[in-house]
Amino acid sequence: MGVPLAVQPAKNERVLSGMRPTGALHLGHYHGVLKNWLELQHSYDCFFFVADWHALTTHYDETGNIAHDSIEMVIDWLAVGILPGSSHIFVQSHVPEHAELHLLLSMITPLSWLERVPSYKDQQEKLQGKDLATYGFLGYPLLQSADILIYKAGSVPVGEDQVAHVELTREVARRFNFLYGNEPDFAEKAEAAIGKMGKKNAKLYRQLRKRYTEQGDVEAIDVARALLEEQQNVSLGDKERLFGYLEGVGKIILPEPKALLTKQSKMVGLDGQKMSKSYNNTISLREDPDSVDKKIRTMPTDPARVRRNDPGDPGKCPVWALHQVYSDEEIKQKVHEGCTTAGIGCLDCKRYIIDAVQAELEPIRRRAQEYLQDISAVQTIIDEGCDDAREVARDTLDDVRRALGLIER
Ligand code: TRP
């Protein structure tokens, strides 16, 4: 049916994600987020940044550690294997373009959109005792939208709790394109732009557009987008037109991103709750071996298993939850059987986890040490990532200013 898929959906698409600087990271960050980044960096043009302004929105009264925590966090990214050659690592506050886009987007964002983002009320309730009725905190998700849109990111890897923010970003982008992507002679300009692609590509574009608009074929639109990305002879403005023309809307200046949900976003902590600094149940990525050993050895187990020969119920034990992360089927079976028949003791059971965590952390700890001894190398990586980021961010802002009709500079 239709045109053969001469072009695959774009793989050079940009991926962006950020983390607030919380200092040294733990296994929850590793299994929930970083492992995902590690995979993405090989397939996409990845931008990973320290969201230090976002930290200010909630911690404006305790800013003393932000710089230190930011560097520590980047060291952990590097230590787990985020490669500065494959991804761009930078700090939000070093790319002031995010702030300019945030300001411009604030002009078109209804207050009600921000007030109904679930994290707004949730966090205010959670952080009682802190005044979060601030302008900056209300704008938190819009700043995040600016972070994403300034790179025209196609995908944003996030946990469940951030999906609403990506959704807001899509709405804001749509509104922006609707308000500023209209031109009186849009269709004529788009047709003229098609002509600039060369005969063969123009024909392909028209066929794909037809497949989408007349048959609702969504695959066709992905292929058409990839085709457009590749065009060397088409100006940026014309590309924006042709992206929009595909969908039957005006120019698309800010494309809508997709949330890439992290599969395993909840790593269990030492007490069976989600691993989180605020529950004091973490193992940090640079935890020393003795401490890893001790923390796991003293983990609570099935409370019914008091003596060695009491059988246990793995379903009631946080150690069992860790086996789901670390053990293969064979070990899991052995442990399950041993637990329910009192064939093994809890320490035997924990030994598997201790060994697995030690093996996982050993290279991370070692690489972190190397970077700690060469902070200037870390600084250089951040500076270079920042230069790359600014280059893209400046281009987007040029597009945005032009679309808004601000005086050119
Ligand atoms: N809000 C995110 C968090 O708390 C961090 C963040 C800021 C982010 N800007 C972003 C994540 C842009 C993805 C994309 O984890």
Ligand code: SF4
């Ligand atoms: Fe938990 Fe393992 Fe002890 Fe069973 S044997 S209670 S799964 S630690």
